Every structure is written in structure tokens, then in C-alpha cells.
């Protein structure tokens with residue numbers, strides 16, 4: 176009888192210890208998972224914020240140099256004659272045009288340095304995008320795609336940027352220089 180009581184007590188004790196161990200282990204695992212999830216959320220939030228800021232800059236409504244609000248005026252202010260509307264930050268001498276017939280900015284505002292960099296990037300990239308050269312560089316066949324779009328797709332891979340944001344109008348000086356660097360080797364007279 177005593178033996179049965181003693182065995183029963185030991186069993187209860189063992190089960191209690193076991194359940195405590197399991198509970199502690201589960202708590203530790205939950206904590207680990209929660210920490211990982213929190214870190215993932217932080218990264219996602221940072222990425223989201225970065226994308227939001229970038230998207231905002233590409234609306235032309237905010238100057239990327241001083242952070243100030245831009246003006247929406249006729250381009251004759253800059254060129255002496257009208258080529259349509261522009262978003263401008265006068266103190267930074269930075270501006271950008273709009274898509275024809277809309278108030279949609281062509282990209283981010285560019286100051287003198289960036290305007291020069293964009294010109295250089297276009298000079299090299301357009302020789303690939305506006306000819307059939309892209310099909311020699313990248314032989315992959317993509318149905319129903321223009322050379323220009325295919326060239327931008329190729330460029331996005333070369334620059335390791337999201338295709339959605341891979342437009343020279345959206346780039347900074349560093350990215351424009353990279354465009355030159357990746358395009359130049361494919362051009363016969365570069």
C-alpha cells in the first residue's frame with residue numbers, strides 16, 4: 176500500500192517537474208519567436224518608411240535637398256520659354272518637369288550636379304534603350320515588350336534596384352554614374 180502511495184507521489188512530482196520544464200521551454204521559444212518577429216517588423220517598417228519618403232520625393236512636391244515644399248510654375252522661369260510646367264525649389268536651383276498634359280512629376284527634383292549626371296546617364300543608356308542593342312546585350316526573349324522597357328528591366332537588374340523605381344528621372348548622382356558604368360562597355364564608340 177505504502178509503495179503504491181509513494182509511487183503515486185513520485186509520479187505526480189515527476190509530472191509536475193516535467194510540465195514546468197515544458198512550460199519554461201515553451202516560454203523561451205515564444206520569447207525567441209517574438210523577438211525575431213519584432214526585428215522583422217522593425218526592418219519592414221524601416222523599408223516602408225524609406226519607400227514612402229522616396230515615393231514622396233518622386234512626386235516633386237518636396238525638395239530632396241532642403242526638404243521644403245516646392246512651387247509649381249511654368250518652365251519659362253528656367254528656360255526663357257515655355258516647355259510646360261515644372262516643380263521647382265528656387266533656393267536650391269532644383270527642378271523637374273512633368274508628364275505631358277498632367278501635373279505628374281517626371282521624377283525627383285534635380286539640382287545642377289544631378290542634371291549633368293542625368294544627361295550623362297541618358298547619353299549612354301539611350302543608345303541601348305532607343306536602339307535594338309538591348310537585344311544583343313540581353314538575348315532573353317520577353318513577349319510584348321518594347322526595347323525601352325526591356326532595357327529598363329535589364330538596368331534594374333544591373334543596378335539591383337526595384338524595377339518600379341528604375342528610371343533615370345528618379346535617380347541620384349551615384350545611381351546615374353552607375354548607369355554610365357554598366358552601359359559604357361556595351362557601346363562601340365564610348
Ligand SMILES: [Zn+2]
Nearest residue numbers: 238241264267
Ligand atoms: Zn530645396
